[in-house]
Amino acid sequence: MKKPLILVTNDDGINAAGIRNLAEIMSEMGEVVVVAPDQPRSGQGHAITIETPIKYQKLNSNPGYPVYTCNGTPVDSVKIAKNRILPRHPDLLVSGINHGSNSSINIIYSATVAAVLEGAMAGIPSIGFSLLDYSPFANFDHARPFVKKVAAKVLEEGLPEGTAINVNFPPPKDKPYKGLKVCRQAKGQWEEDFEVRTDPRKSEYFWLKGIFNNMDAAATDTDEHALKNNYVSLVPIQFDFTAHHMINELKSWENDT
């Protein structure tokens, strides 16, 4: 049987430990091609590069699989991989392992998850992986067996059209994770705050920062709850933004306007 073709990308950029770990694990499961941004592109959401041109190159490295970088976003990287690099339609796309959480509402800002949705839009079974540790030296040891098992499941069973998978890992501790929980995205909100500074020319500038509020703290079926209890969270996601439950309710507006 032919080995599955696996596209690996991320948003922390090609030099992050997370993508090295992910590509290593995937190379035990199939034929890996890495295509990732040449620099960190966290918080870029589903951005694409349209005002400037895109370049990409194959790195002169030899980890046992080809590695390409691109000057665009994670979503651009998926588009370039599909159209210019991969020899055929891939069997799997994995994105990450992100250094930092993509649970709850973080998903909407996440370019790690955007790459996953872009893969799903192209009909590729796609999974995002994120570890709740921002450190560039984060330890992925407890996460590795779960990455492998979830990827094997998706390779085996596929995913329904229009859907993908978002996996988050609790911060690494001494003890391993308790298991996997299938969850929904918790309701949450960033209470942002801008740190004001003054540049040498006396002009004010602002750094975006904030505090995350879990607005679903009482619920037990959310990703936030699973992660807090040392479970790996798995949220099935989709790219249909329609609030279907509102359509009938709004139908009366057709006459009023």
Place this chain on the structure above:
Amino acid sequence: MKKPLILVTNDDGINAAGIRNLAEIMSEMGEVVVVAPDQPRSGQGHAITIETPIKYQKLNSNPGYPVYTCNGTPVDSVKIAKNRILPRHPDLLVSGINHGSNSSINIIYSATVAAVLEGAMAGIPSIGFSLLDYSPFANFDHARPFVKKVAAKVLEEGLPEGTAINVNFPPPKDKPYKGLKVCRQAKGQWEEDFEVRTDPRKSEYFWLKGIFNNMDAAATDTDEHALKNNYVSLVPIQFDFTAHHMINELKSWENDT
């Protein structure tokens, strides 16, 4: 009664005709504050600026309402408006009028719509408006009465928690639009293609382009169908990405992994 406070933003940047039209219409309905990117930021999705600092300034213009620009994305503009500029929680956020379509899957790349979702996340009733005409000289005349009516409806009735509204206008023709249709987002896909060029130093670069495919062409309940038939499309949208229908199906994975 106090006039409603209306935040106006866009992704085509402060100099676009679309935002001037939108701010003008809104100034007939309430107290307007414009906060928008200082340059075009189309296709930026839900990107936020975290690797570089943000600056904003009040313009020395006098259209009858204050106008601020920001060097960040549309989502940054909403965050800056909320935290640094607006005197109180706004009653309405409107984004656009975009020069170009945000129907079907375009919504996921759209920073016009991302600003709307960011507003909804902050509890502000929020509406995005887009015209299916990319021209900087597009004619918004047929759109204007619908903008006003939909905004009035939202100001009057509010929107359910976690939801917002995405409105698209057909390309302007001689005859006015037939009316408003409440729809779902059509299934669609960009079949992208990269145009290859060679720079003066003999290095290849690529421009992202593509063709949109409506994969829901037989359906009559979609935004694409409404727009094709000269109706204004209104799609209720949400920022919960969870594919709720898959949760039960995936529960068995909890034991298998």
